[in-house]
Amino acid sequence: xxxxxQSVPQVASALVQARILFLIIHVLGVGCFGxxxxxxxxxxxxxxxxxxxxxxxxxxGKVGKFWLGQWRHPRYRGAGIMHILVFAGFILLATRxxxxxxxxxxxxxxxxxxxxxxDVVKDYATTIVFLCMAVAVFRRLVLKPPRYAVPTRxxxxxxxDAVFLLALIALLMVGDSLFAxxxxxxxxxxxxxxxxxxxxxxxxxxxxxxxxxxxxxxxEIHFGGFLLHDLTFFFLLCYRPFGIQFHVETSLxxxxxxxxxxxxxxxxxxxxxxxxxxxxxxFGVKTFENFTWKHMLxxxxxxxxxxxxxxxxxxxxxxxxxxxxxxIKARDYAFRxxxxxGKATNxxxxxxxxxxxxxxxxxxTCGACEEECPLLVEYIDKIVDLRRGMVDDGNVxxxxxxxxxxxxxxxxxxxxMEKKKADWVRNKEFEPTCKVKILDGKNGADTLYFxxxxxxxxxxxxxxxxxxxxxxxxxxxxxxILGGAEKDSGHEVRRFGEETLFMALRDDNVxxxxxxxxxxxxxxxPHAYNALKHDYKDIPxxxxxxxxxxREVKAGKLKFEPTDNGSVYTYHDPCYLGRHxxxxxxxxDVLDAIPGMKRVEMKRCRDRSFCCGGGGLMLFxxxxxxxxxxxxxxxxxxxxxxxxxxxxxxxxxxxxxxxxKVAGLEGKMTAIDLAELVDQQIAxxxxxxxxxxxxxxx
Amino acid sequence: xEILVCARRVPDTSENEIQINPAGxxxxxxxxxxxxxxxxxxxxxxxxxxxxxxxxxxxxxTVGGQDDExxxxxxxxxxxxxxxxxxxxxxxxxxxxxIATILKAFVQKGRYDLILTGVQADxxxxxxxxxxxxxxxxxxxxxxxxxxxxxxxxxKVTREIAGGxxxxxxxxxxxxxxxxxxxxxxxxxGMRGIRQVASVPIPTPSAAELGIDPATVGHAAxxxxxxxxxxxxxxKGAEMLEGSREENIDKVIELLAAKGGLK
Numbered sequence: 001x002x003x004x005x006q007s008v009p010q011v012a013s014a015l016v017q018a019r020i021l022f023l024i025i026h027v028l029g030v031g032c033f034g035x036x037x038x039x040x041x042x043x044x045x046x047x048x049x050x051x052x053x054x055x056x057x058x059x060x061g062k063v064g065k066f067w068l069g070q071w072r073h074p075r076y077r078g079a080g081i082m083h084i085l086v087f088a089g090f091i092l093l094a095t096r097x098x099x100x101x102x103x104x105x106x107x108x109x110x111x112x113x114x115x116x117x118x119d120v121v122k123d124y125a126t127t128i129v130f131l132c133m134a135v136a137v138f139r140r141l142v143l144k145p146p147r148y149a150v151p152t153r154x155x156x157x158x159x160x161d162a163v164f165l166l167a168l169i170a171l172l173m174v175g176d177s178l179f180a181x182x183x184x185x186x187x188x189x190x191x192x193x194x195x196x197x198x199x200x201x202x203x204x205x206x207x208x209x210x211x212x213x214x215x216x217x218x219x220e221i222h223f224g225g226f227l228l229h230d231l232t233f234f235f236l237l238c239y240r241p242f243g244i245q246f247h248v249e250t251s252l253x254x255x256x257x258x259x260x261x262x263x264x265x266x267x268x269x270x271x272x273x274x275x276x277x278x279x280x281x282x283f284g285v286k287t288f289e290n291f292t293w294k295h296m297l298x299x300x301x302x303x304x305x306x307x308x309x310x311x312x313x314x315x316x317x318x319x320x321x322x323x324x325x326x327x328i329k330a331r332d333y334a335f336r337x338x339x340x341x342g343k344a345t346n347x348x349x350x351x352x353x354x355x356x357x358x359x360x361x362x363x364x365t366c367g368a369c370e371e372e373c374p375l376l377v378e379y380i381d382k383i384v385d386l387r388r389g390m391v392d393d394g395n396v397x398x399x400x401x402x403x404x405x406x407x408x409x410x411x412x413x414x415x416x417m418e419k420k421k422a423d424w425v426r427n428k429e430f431e432p433t434c435k436v437k438i439l440d441g442k443n444g445a446d447t448l449y450f451x452x453x454x455x456x457x458x459x460x461x462x463x464x465x466x467x468x469x470x471x472x473x474x475x476x477x478x479x480x481i482l483g484g485a486e487k488d489s490g491h492e493v494r495r496f497g498e499e500t501l502f503m504a505l506r507d508d509n510v511x512x513x514x515x516x517x518x519x520x521x522x523x524x525x526p527h528a529y530n531a532l533k534h535d536y537k538d539i540p541x542x543x544x545x546x547x548x549x550x551r552e553v554k555a556g557k558l559k560f561e562p563t564d565n566g567s568v569y570t571y572h573d574p575c576y577l578g579r580h581x582x583x584x585x586x587x588x589d590v591l592d593a594i595p596g597m598k599r600v601e602m603k604r605c606r607d608r609s610f611c612c613g614g615g616g617l618m619l620f621x622x623x624x625x626x627x628x629x630x631x632x633x634x635x636x637x638x639x640x641x642x643x644x645x646x647x648x649x650x651x652x653x654x655x656x657x658x659x660x661k662v663a664g665l666e667g668k669m670t671a672i673d674l675a676e677l678v679d680q681q682i683a684x685x686x687x688x689x690x691x692x693x694x695x696x697x698x
Numbered sequence: 699x700e701i702l703v704c705a706r707r708v709p710d711t712s713e714n715e716i717q718i719n720p721a722g723x724x725x726x727x728x729x730x731x732x733x734x735x736x737x738x739x740x741x742x743x744x745x746x747x748x749x750x751x752x753x754x755x756x757x758x759x760t761v762g763g764q765d766d767e768x769x770x771x772x773x774x775x776x777x778x779x780x781x782x783x784x785x786x787x788x789x790x791x792x793x794x795x796x797i798a799t800i801l802k803a804f805v806q807k808g809r810y811d812l813i814l815t816g817v818q819a820d821x822x823x824x825x826x827x828x829x830x831x832x833x834x835x836x837x838x839x840x841x842x843x844x845x846x847x848x849x850x851x852x853x854k855v856t857r858e859i860a861g862g863x864x865x866x867x868x869x870x871x872x873x874x875x876x877x878x879x880x881x882x883x884x885x886x887x888g889m890r891g892i893r894q895v896a897s898v899p900i901p902t903p904s905a906a907e908l909g910i911d912p913a914t915v916g917h918a919a920x921x922x923x924x925x926x927x928x929x930x931x932x933x934k935g936a937e938m939l940e941g942s943r944e945e946n947i948d949k950v951i952e953l954l955a956a957k958g959g960l961k
Contacts, residue, residue, distance in 0.1 A: 278893060394776065394885030401886050406713050408889060409731040415713030417729060500890035 018223065022230060029234030036241045036340065037249075043289065043296055043338045046346065049270040050292035052257040059256050062376070067255040072374040076307060079145070082132050083374075086169075089129035090248070092121055093176070116196055123180075123198035126173045130202050133170040137163055147306035154325045165236075165245050172232045173202060178225030181206035186218045242335070244304040251375050254301035257294050258376035263534040263580040266292070266381040268388060268499050277499070284388025284497060287347050288333055288354075291382070298377040299331040308369035308379065313611040314362045318626035321362035323369040323379050329354050351390060360386045361397060362623050364614030365495050366575040371607050380495075387497025400496065403620045408501055411487035411508070412453040413617065422483035424455070424462035425469065434466070434473050437480035439516040445480035447472070448518040448540075452528040453488045454615075454650045460657070461650040467679035468524040468545050474682055475552055479522070485512040491531035491576075492616025506536055513539050522548055524675050526576035526649045527615050533581070544577055545675050546648050550586035553593045559683040562595035569599045570642035571674075572633065572656065573609035574649035587648050587674050594681050602640040610636060613659070615651025630659030634669060648674040699754035699847065701745040702810040703778070704801055704830070705738035706760055707769045708820040723927055734769040737816025741877035743884040744845060745814055746777045752847050755779040757810070761789055761800050770900055775891030776884070781898075786905040791917025794822070798829035799915055803908040805834060812853070813874045817841055824876070831874035839869055840876040 065071045070087055073080030139145060140162050150157040180195070180203040187194045188211060197204040210218060240246050247254075269280055270292065285291055291299075308323040309315045315322045333354055338344045351357060363383045370379055390396065396404065403413035411418060425436040437443040449472060455465040472479045490505035513521070523529050524545040532542040552558040571591060577583045584606045591599055604610045613629035614621075634656060637645045645656055656671045663669075672680075709716070709725070710733040717726045734742075745756040757780040758773040760766050770781030784800055792800065805813060813831075817840065818824035824840075831838030844856030848868065857865045858878050869875075905912055913919060939946040954960045 278890075283890070391886060391888060392890070394887060394891070396886035398883055401884075402712060404886065404888070405733065409710070409733070410713055415710070415731075417715060419729065498888055500888055500893070504889060 044293040047293040050294040089125040092125040123201035127202040130173040147310040175229030177203040182222035185210040247303045250301040283392040285385040286389040302327040307372040311368040319362040366611035367579040391497040418484040438483040439480040447479040450523040467675040489528040489531040491527040526574045530576040546587040560594040560681040572647040612652040612655035630655035634659040645671045704815045735819045741814040774895040788912035793920035793922040794825035796915040802833040827876035837873040842875045843878040843881045
């Protein structure tokens with residue numbers, strides 16, 4: 001190690017003592033870490049199954065993109081870039097740290113040039129990580145980004161803990177740098193060939209500080225640096241599993257085992273087919289152990305960065321839900337009930353203790369939290385599992401019981417009669433202009449228009465239905481509807497935790513769809529679209545009407561009259577079309593194909609779109625909130641300078657039209673469905689140029 | 699505590715469009731959806747909550763036919779221990795007194811500390827509970843919206859009286875109480891729960907088994923007979939607003955404000 005001025009036996013004895021000391025530290029450190037990890041993993045072995053070992057290449061791809069590539073971090077520019085720097089530094093230094101810990105630092109046989117390049121990179125990595133820690137401490141203590149704040153109902157903030165952890169990392173960097181710097185200072189004083197230190201790096205700076213130190217002091221500093229690095233390293237290793245930095249260990253696995261398919265829901269029990277579900281004694285999550293092991297892993301991996309709650313519409317309007325604390329509370333529960341020493345205590349009901357009922361019903365399943373989480377933590381599946389547990393216990397808000405019962409008896413949440421389901425096409429003014437086939441066995445068609453409950457029964461939304469059929473009619477599509485045989489798609493029934501009722505609705509619909517003999521399905525309701533696409537099996541392919549329209553526009557088969565009203569349009573992404581199904585461009589392409597269209601984007605658009613307030617059964621739920629979610633959204637549209645909000649979902653329409661009134665923007669802002677707008681703007685007969693001019697003029 | 703809840707299956711007013719049949723003596727029943735009478739559902743929930751506190755069992759009984767079994771299954775899925783369907787052709791056309799006679803016979807075959815009914819049925823006249831109590835010579839309290847078990851022989855009941863006031867009384871057991879909605883929040887019952895009790899046997903005692911003289915029940919014994927059924931014609935006082943929803947809302951607010959309904 002150190003070429004010293006002491007006698008050979010002294011050096012030898014010091015070396016032996018040092019080796020023994022480090023051996024003890026290493027054995028203790030690794031032993032403690034192993035023990036802690038075993039205790040931390042204990043609940044995962046009592047958890048529910050979760051089949052996450054399929055499609056390994058796709059999973060590795062996710063690791064490459066979201067873990068190694070830190071894909072989502074720059075969505076929060078400052079913090080994200082800093083995290084990327086620290087992460088990159090860690091990866092680079094991990095090699096070095098392991099080498100140091102294993103005592104290989106001086107004996108690694110690498111070609112000198114490679115070693116030299118690595119030294120440069122390492123010196124700067126240390127420096128950058130050190131500086132990032134300084135900035136991070138400054139952010140925590142001085143800038144205090146609001147998303148880190150802990151609302152009083154969730155307990156106290158823990159900035160001291162955060163700063164302590166940051167300081168430990170900084171200390172790790174200092175130890176590493178002192179080790180290198182003291183050695184080079186030593187070499188410099190003896191006039192020996194100096195090891196390389198990158199200019200302006202932390203070790204380089206420390207070397208200059210240490211140049212005047214005495215040789216024995218340098219020896220001690222060299223030894224001390226190593227000891228400091230070693231102790232800090234193992235302390236961190238064993239301390240991280242007690243807090244937010246546990247993600248350093250768990251994130252790789254969380255990302256590898258992350259959910260692969262958007263828009264889907266986890267089954268009630270992994271590995272139990274639908275027809276055997278009746279034998280499952282209890283549905284959903286009632287106690288902590290009912291979570292799957294992957295969901296428990298999520299709790300450990302959460303870095304408490306607050307991005308989920310920062311984007312959560314329920315949290316934004318003061319509903320009693322914060323995805324961040326959904327996780328943090330569960331993590332703390334795991335820590336409390338699976339302690340380091342002593343027996344695990346499990347079996348406590350989560351609802352009423354850890355979580356409030358309102359908290360779990362407040363989620364609109366919009367997916368903003370999941371879209372944002374850099375570690376791909378899942379929320380919707382957990383919320384739905386908790387709801388399944390509540391439904392199984394009969395613990396359902398009164399306001400939801402009526403619609404659920406109506407869905408059971410009438411197949412729609414409004415309790416309307418089945419025979420009136422197709423009344424919307426029998427409208428006096430509409431019927432003579434557009435005949436719609438009812439696919440009841442007497443009529444056949446290639447395409448099914450799946451209308452779903454709200455568009456069938458709600459006076460306002462029927463207009464979306466009629467616009468949709470006029471578009472299909474104009475495109476010459478041979479289509480029909482199921483009429484009374486169509487039940488509610490059950491999309492929200494499932495997301496509200498009523499799996500058995502959902503399966504009954506689904507089975508009825510699948511049968512009706514199969515009997516109709518159609519080859520494809522079109523719907524104008526993103527919730528129905530998502531249900532048919534992801535929750536149903538063995539049915540023809542499904543498209544949302546915006547996709548059909550976009551295709552026909554691209555093919556040049558659909559031409560639009562110009563808009564001439566001077567309105568400024570903005571497109572609101574419905575969650576189940578956008579985030580859950582990635583249909584962002586089609587509706588926008590359609591809008592932009594309308595001549596004269598003035599369109600602006602809201603600040604929150606596309607994958608950061610802000611939920612309208614939730615569809616389906618959420619319309620019946622009465623949450624505690626300071627403001628309606630939709631009002632927030634309408635204000636965002638106003639901020640963007642729009643006076644027409646275009647959406648592509650009947651539930652968005654309900655919420656946005658209500659919100660326009662509540663926000664007092666009536667007369668200043670209107671909402672229109674994409675299908676309605678398209679229907680209104682279709683150039684029914686290819687206009688000649690002169691006629692176009694007249695139309696524009698008129 | 700052994701609790702009996704008398705329940706009834708009725709057309710669900712929230713899920714049906716009630717129309718009068720051409721003969722004008724009943725409603726069109728072809729396309730109706732039935733469910734448990736809402737008041738009875740609250741009564742079952744209350745019984746379950748009492749049993750959860752003090753122990754015992756809950757039996758739900760109804761007088762009817764095979765179709766009425768569904769509400770018993772639903773209430774058993776909620777947690778009721780037993781369901782009993784009293785069925786006999788002789789019961790057809792019973793008036794409220796006839797139903798009370800049948801239930802009385804059933805009550806006397808068992809041992810119940812507490813009998814609950816709904817305050818009224820969607821299509822009934824709030825008669826059975828009181829009649830049953832009188833026939834059994836049990837104390838009776840109606841419109842009950844709170845029950846506290848004091849001891850094995852006594853309850854404290856809260857009743858809703860006019861003007862939203864509450865009256866608290868002590869009542870000796872056994873007794874009959876008619877339960878008001880809002881006394882609790884009934885738990886949700888889904889299809890899964892109903893399927894889980896699908897194969898639990900439901901006894902169906904007949905008139906003979908209960909020792910009921912057929913001459914005292916059924917159509918022949920009914921002293922109240924329905925002679926007409928109609929939708930009242932609109933009175934002069936009713937003003938139908940015509941216009942768009944928004945216009946109507948504005949008008950309603952205006953009218954309410956004018957009459958002092960809004961302040």
